[in-house]
Amino acid sequence: MKIGVITIFAVPNYGSVLQTYATQLVLENEGCECQIINYKHPNEWHHAQGTPRLKLLSVIAQSLCVFKRHRVIKHLRRFRKQHLNFTRSFNSLDALLAADWSGYDAIAVGSDQVWNARFQHGDSAFMLSWVPDGVRRIAIASSFASKEVPDALAPKFRKYLSRFDAISVREKNGKEIIMNQLGLAYNPAVLLDPTLLISREQWLAKIPRSKFSHTRPYLLVYLLNYAFEPRPYIYDVVRHFKREKNLDVILISEYVDAEIADLSPLHRNDASVEEFIDIFANAALVITSSFHGTAFAINFSRPLVTIVPPDSTDDRMSTLLRDVHLDQCITSIGKPIAEIDPDYDTAAASTRLQSLREQSLSWLRSTLK
Numbered sequence: 001m002k003i004g005v006i007t008i009f010a011v012p013n014y015g016s017v018l019q020t021y022a023t024q025l026v027l028e029n030e031g032c033e034c035q036i037i038n039y040k041h042p043n044e045w046h047h048a049q050g051t052p053r054l055k056l057l058s059v060i061a062q063s064l065c066v067f068k069r070h071r072v073i074k075h076l077r078r079f080r081k082q083h084l085n086f087t088r089s090f091n092s093l094d095a096l097l098a099a100d101w102s103g104y105d106a107i108a109v110g111s112d113q114v115w116n117a118r119f120q121h122g123d124s125a126f127m128l129s130w131v132p133d134g135v136r137r138i139a140i141a142s143s144f145a146s147k148e149v150p151d152a153l154a155p156k157f158r159k160y161l162s163r164f165d166a167i168s169v170r171e172k173n174g175k176e177i178i179m180n181q182l183g184l185a186y187n188p189a190v191l192l193d194p195t196l197l198i199s200r201e202q203w204l205a206k207i208p209r210s211k212f213s214h215t216r217p218y219l220l221v222y223l224l225n226y227a228f229e230p231r232p233y234i235y236d237v238v239r240h241f242k243r244e245k246n247l248d249v250i251l252i253s254e255y256v257d258a259e260i261a262d263l264s265p266l267h268r269n270d271a272s273v274e275e276f277i278d279i280f281a282n283a284a285l286v287i288t289s290s291f292h293g294t295a296f297a298i299n300f301s302r303p304l305v306t307i308v309p310p311d312s313t314d315d316r317m318s319t320l321l322r323d324v325h326l327d328q329c330i331t332s333i334g335k336p337i338a339e340i341d342p343d344y345d346t347a348a349a350s351t352r353l354q355s356l357r358e359q360s361l362s363w364l365r366s367t368l369k
Helices: 014-029 044-049 056-063 068-083 093-098 154-161 172-181 200-206 233-245 273-281 291-299 316-323 346-368
Strands: 002-006 033-039 086-090 106-109 136-142 166-169 218-222 248-252 285-288 304-308 330-332
Touching (some): 218 233, 285 291, 291 304, 291 316, 304 316
Parallel strands (some): 106 136, 218 248, 304 330
16 A cells, blocks of 8 residues: 655654654554655745744754754754655645645545644645545544634534544544534544554664763653643652652753753753654653653653643643553642652553554554555
């Protein structure tokens, strides 16, 4: 089977790049010829909807790798070039519509936040509006990252998602949106993110080892705040476990302020993808506000504290942790720190994760028949 995958791969985010690679790898493992559709995102349409453009000075600074985050962009670009099998580039929805897709058996969308209205603005490219009849439409662990879609966009989602041959989502809120808000005649499967369909052993075999090393046990802080703001609470949690477990602190985050600096972290804010994997694989404890930070910590059987927002609007991390029976690792902002327990039965969690992996792969295999 020849399958094209449209997803979010070009943002400066380790998780987006690694889920794209994992999706490609999983499909190739299932015997598919897989290509990542090189759709420019954001493009002019997204800018017209409100996505900000990079200012000229930022473009120049990025090209010169002035700041550490620019070096991350360079690392991610290199990884994509080396590991992803791209189609030719498409700069707009119209370009996708004009192309000939008859040589493909299926087009898949996902994983990642491809249906997040806040960031994608209801871009129908991610709803496969451009895919011609006769080519199967599949959603692989696609995420809304919200409790509902805006009412103004619901008809658009309803129109295009109703044409899918198979839909799976990444969290339970997504299933509720499909079945209840949109009222579509699907009972979507809730699948693991593709990064979790690749085992720890496979990740370490596929991604070359880096030169990263650290002599003392360390606490990894992987901090993102684009979806919600975990600070300053996350710093209180880090401070507590640094002291309690006598750990060094390694920070992966573009957000460096006076409070985190006070914790004397080793900044690996410009880590390569290979270093990112190794830092997670060897951490004594992971404290994160990231979905993919949570996913890699679970996959590598690391003690874990996942900071989640105080409401249930975005349940990506909570769904994953509850499905693996790691409710104790869910830490809502404001939870008394003395009640947080990052340690768990790693053997039991690994067994549960393997069972969920097999279920997700079974759904994928049956869908690809």
